[in-house]
Amino acid sequence: MKFVIAPDSFKGGLTASQVADAIETGLKRVYSTANYTLVPMADGGEGTVDALVHATHGRQLTTTVTGPLGTPVSAHFGLLGNGRTAVIEMAEASGFQHVPESKRNPLITTTYGTGELVSKALDHHVDQIIIGIGGSATNDGGAGMAQALGVELLDQTGNQLPFGGGHLNDLAAVNLANRDRRLDHTHLLIACDVTNPLVGPTGASVVFGPQKGASPSMVATLDHNLRHYAAVIHQTIGRDVATVPGAGAAGGLGAGLLAFTNASLKRGVDLVIQYSGLKDKAAGADFVFTGEGKIDRQTQFGKTPYGVALAAKEVAPNAPVIAIAGNVGSGINSLYQSHAINAIFTSVAGVKTLDDALLEASHDIAQVAENVGRLIQVTMNK
Incomplete structure (x- = not known):
């Protein structure tokens, strides 16, 4: 039996x-x-790295990256048994567990560490990265992630934007000249189980902002700023991410990944089923x-x-x-x-x-x- x-x-x-x-x-x-x-299974959130590493006889690596408050945190990611695919949980770098409840403030929290995890995965010459984007403490539209990968998000004076969704309204230009070129040859599969767009009444800020510490006035500011951020991205690099279903996941990290990497959105459990070989x-x-x-x-x-x-x-x-x-x-x-x-x-x-x-x-x-x-x-x- x-x-x-x-x-x-x-x-x-x-x-x-x-x-x-x-x-x-x-x-x-x-x-x-x-x-x-x-x-062992997962749905793209907590446990995805463990499940896929276990199923494929891969290995886990631990590193230090920038946490959501800008301080160093320890995070792990996985390399699958095929040697060509990495798996990341963004919460490892940018999740709630790194932010005490008294310090939750999505105006300042950043996804920079998530970008650093992507970079460290690229160091292992992978051509595919699965990234689970649940459990974020951020609402920066993936701006920090993009900056960690060499994307310059510039204000009117030509300076890089500071961390956090509270500064996205100052975005004036996007410069991709120093973007990590390894991304051109790497496909990112975003494990995402929500269909929220980036902005609007069902967007990242309105739906998920309060659980990250946003007051009603902060929610309005964040939504306005993400709308401006999306408009500048559309104007400068031609990618429209404001209303894509799933772009609002993880405080808009979905939008940032779609804008600045070669990425596609997939249901988390479907990815785990596929890469774990469950059907076979x-x-x-x-x-x-x-x-x-x-x-x-x-x-x-x-x-x-x-x-x-x-x-x-x-x-x-x-x-x-x-x-x-x-x-x-x-x-x-x-x-x-x-x-x-x-x-x-x-x-x-x-x-x-x-x-x-x-x-x-x-x-x-x-x-x-x-x-x-x-x-x-x-x-x-x-």
Whole structure:
């Protein structure tokens, strides 16, 4: 019997690899000699580097880059097993974890460190970079990223703009003369699960600015500044990024990547499925296990369990897909009606505090996997 185990992380608790290990542990208590294929997954956000490095037998590298507040931070990125593809999570360099809540201010935070990560990946002679752009603490339209890669964003006096979305209204000219030429021969795949444009009522500043510390007046300023930034980009280099779906992701980093690199936007989970080789690994499966921290009606909109289920059904249409989650929310009937996920189980055993649930997550996941395994055994023995 072949079990394919392809979960996402339980954010704040276990990595995808740890979740997969726990599910395998539980199932082996029932099926000790079965074939187990573990494919830790992600949706382009946290855990994407770990998932793809694990799946391709690649390696991780750690470096120091400029954090969102302009101070040095430690960040890691991955090189996939093919030696030609790098994978980056922008949050490693420019994410919330580097900014204390009391210092969140998207007028000044920068994506410069994300650009430095891209540059360091290019040092390894890759021809493709996958970049997950969730979890940003920034709203600078990718301006800092561009500057780190040699793009000059100049004010009327010919000086480089300072860091942060608060200065984008001073942009007068864009100079690409010193842009890193390695970008001409490198394709950037942007793992993006939102469709927000750069500006307007559903744009980066209005929708995501408040969670990054923006007051209503700051939101208005940031949106105005991004609109000006996009207009200057359009006028000077001919790329219109203001209304492209997904350009508003990560405080407009999507727009910056589309403007200044050879980039395209893709759904994060689809990229991970492709580069992890999930479909090939799921072929011939008897059962597929997936999961993440929370499963609810939103799961079918680009989340890992749904993507895994659809991919698995393509190559193993008769294999039931079983999902395990720490929290099962409302609206899961839509997942059943889609015929993608066949059964959903919560892993939390009994009433407990959040701290205890996180502490005991591995044990609880193994236990529910064992319980499901015993149900499968009873059903198959009838």
